[in-house]
Amino acid sequence: MNLVLLTHEREVDRPTNTGLLALNAFPQWCRRIIWSRVSPDLALIELISSHSAAVLFPRPKLLCFSEGRCDADGKGEPEPMENIQAQLYLEYMPDTLIILDATWQEARKMMRQSPYLKAADKFALTEQADSGFTLRRNQIEGGLCTIECIIGLLELKSRHQEVELLTQAFHDFQAGRQSG
Template sequence: MRIHAFHRLFLHRQAVATRVFNARGSKVVRCDYCQVATKYCVCAYQPDIDTDVAVMLIVSESEVFKPSNTGRLILDAVKEGYVYQWNRTEPADEMIALLENDDYQPFIVFPDEYVDVKSRLIEQPVQSFCAGKKPLMILLDGSWREARKMFRKSTYLQHLPVLSIQPQVLSQYMMRKSENEQHLSTAEVAVLVLDQLGEQAASKMLDEWFGVFRETYLLSKTRIKPDLTRPALKHYLAANPQLDD
């Protein structure tokens, strides 16, 4: 299993925490990495695929501790991934340096209705927009309320272009309630953007991996009758036999 930036942030925050974060399902004994019940751990099946994109997650204060978080799944699939704790006034120096690196074309993925300066919106295909530079997809990872706050109050992000997506299907995310059933989870957003960037193999892999996580996460839910045959995992491994060693 490849340990990535989200895992490292989680373990660091866990080590320095002065109190226990009690998310829903806190009584379940979970794997520190995939965050599902240890008896159903899926770390051995983590995706192994190469891409020509980079991803940056900016996570809200408590998001890194939520076992229902799907941002970590993106870094399972995209090997060049960066994760930073959101800070309104003191962003990490490393993050700012990455945003200013001329080798990358950073862009934030966010709905156009919240973009006041419409000239920031990417109107052409995002793959063409990033031509000549490595795409750096920036995702604000938190509840919808937290994501709006991060988008509006982060002055260091205000100059960056914005990619707005219009999902054609309802979210399959069932682990956490949303204000709007058309709001996608962070992983579902990344699936759509990867496809637009021409990374169809990575998009498909992440979509299937998201299905595995959703299925496995729900196995520990007492209100839902679990399907212990794990059809999503079987489908994923059948499509990626190299991962089932």
């Protein structure tokens, strides 16, 4: 398993960034690329266009309107139905996954403003617990922070030692931030 944290520039210096936990613990299979709308990473685009990687992104909960248009997550402007259907989700976990390391608002913006991300294969965690992330306000229902996504992926791969290590690191991280 290889992970690419496609990190929004504002996320890099946030003290609540949980992606750093995986980057520090497992640099052999987790790396960071800073997202840029105007200068996307060419190697990442190649990975995506060759179907060698998928973007970890939740399946949209669609609300359909009588005129045949749907609104992903019930927010924002409705999208044409064909745009939603074009976002095919893989049923298997690819060797390389791209995680949008950002707030939910920033992650949606990254997806919306990056044609290569929109066109990418997608993979979604199907079984997930509620988020235990408490360090930021305005979290979306069912949304997980970056490290919780990584822990979920490791659980799918039965990598129990890494799950335990990152779960403890996440617990310690939150406890340290809340007491500080």
